[in-house]
Amino acid sequence: MKLYYSNGACSLSPHIVLRESGLPFTLVRASTKTHALDDGTDYYTINPKGSVPLLELDNGERLSEGPAIVQYIADQAAGKNLAPANGTFERYRVQEWLNFITSELHKGYSPLFRPTTPEDFKPVLRELLLKKYEFVDAKLAGKQYLMGDSFTVPDAYLFTVTNWAKHVGLDLSKFANLQAFMARMSARPAVQAALEAEGLVKKAA
Structure with a gap:
């Protein structure tokens, strides 16, 4: 998984949850000011909203919005009890x-x-x-x-x-x-x- 983040922005929340989960991931910084990655890539080509966080799965699927992302992460690491079971x-x-x-x-x-x-x-x-x-x-x-x-x-x-x-x-x-x-x-x-x-x-x- 890849987490697109900006230093100290709301993307810190799923960043913390990923580290709590123990799941493997990589960080990709996206500037909230220039809307570009460190390599110069236009972030809007990755996330049309232009905002962080964005979670990119290994199959290429992308999920935006922090509250959705953290729940997805929690469900991928069920043994860590990062969120109660769905339906409860x-x-x-x-x-x-x-x-x-x-x-x-x-x-x-x-x-x-x-x-x-x-x-x-x-x-x-x-x-x-x-x-x-x-x-x-x-x-x-x-x-x-x-x-x-x-x-x-x-x-x-x-x-x-x-x-x-x-x-x-x-x-x-x-x-x-x-x-x-x-x-x-x-x-x-x-x-x-x-x-x-x-x-x-x-x-x-």
Whole structure:
């Protein structure tokens, strides 16, 4: 499998899940600014959406959209318990979290990264995100991860988007449960490996 990614973008989520899965894969960087691969290939010829992540299977099939990709990966590594079995109510809980993160958190950050967003509107956007994080923080009370005491695929997505807070001036320090979750995630070997591979943290000596 090939994962098309951009350093620190939402593609970090399936990157983490791939490392958690133990499945073989290769990384291909696609710039979100130039929409080109490192070798100069026009990324739009690979993914007409121009966005990351994109997962290319060994048979040439391509899958886009992070929430779909992470579930596909989880199902290819069933023994790792990265997501509950299809058809179970708990699987729908995973999908509920993935949808919430993509629509309420991920898309909430997007305008804060846009240079065209008026500065006087950004405090409103930050306040909206803080309200969403109040909900997340409450749901994390008494839990190690979103679904309980075990890592599942929405944890990688929550970690990825929450990592953007420091880049857009969003102060999440008052959310103790969320802060504990982020520390717990950061300590996972698969997360460290993904962050190092994308140049987001220095490699351990």
